[in-house]
Amino acid sequence: MKFSIFQDSRPGRRRTNQDRIAYSYSRDALLMVLADGMGGHENGELAAEIATRSLLQSFQRAAHPTVSAPKDFLYKAMLDAHQAILSDALDRSLTEAPRTTVIACIVQAGSAWWAHAGDSRLYALRGRDIAARTRDHSRVQMLFDQGKIDAHGAQTHPERNRLYNCLGGNSTPHIDTSRRFALRQEDTIMLCSDGVWGPLGDARLRTGLSGAEVQESVPRIMARAEALGGPTCDNLSMIAMRWHGNDQDPAPETLSTASLSFEGFTTRMEGASMTPVPDTEFSNADIERAIDEINAAIKKLETSKN
16 A cells, blocks of 8 residues: 555644544554544543543554455444543542544455544545535434535534534444445545544545645644634544555555554554643543553453454
């Protein structure tokens, strides 16, 4: 596989960053994950952390070097992440399991598959066109689908942050999965939280990702979204992958997985657990301890299933 990839996550004007983003790839498969911890509920960053780590671990168990039945894999992996959140909440004696949105995408064999819960979005861009986009699990999306509000009304609606689906919480999530999306040379797959797509909208995102390589376009888009978000700017996160397929003369930033071993993986994860925002209530020791507990909860869930 040959592709370019870049990710960025920023706290915006919030005291903490509850978003988590990551990608991991084997010789023949790539996973991208973005989780946005729900700030209206306690411990949203914990749910995002668990969901992201659980999906990464599921991928690394399954991709040898490709994932069998990617659509089914994503559906089951997300339900497993949901259960890992519930298990961790039980171990911590939390009164309510924390919640997070999540969007994840598998790329392999020249195609992409994705799944999501909540309002973190995936865009598939072909040239200057949006070839595919996820549908938000939100109150505003329902009103828009019913013709009760227009696009402008959706941007300003007082319930625009009200979601009816997520991982964690007290309800079993509904996981939306995509059909196989056949990639063409220079297609871009982009995942982002509502802190990005909210201020920018589809048109600015489409324009911003056209032309330049993702290493240039992602920081520029993030800066624009942060500026438009103003003094109430939410956490904002974004991953963008440009597919180069079998391009014999790709851009210098292009990654080639041909040299990876059959069992090898390259992984990168970003979020507040890696770079804590100053003046939060968590010390570095607290964060490391939480990560150890999260990994233990995921391992415990895996053991109970076997």
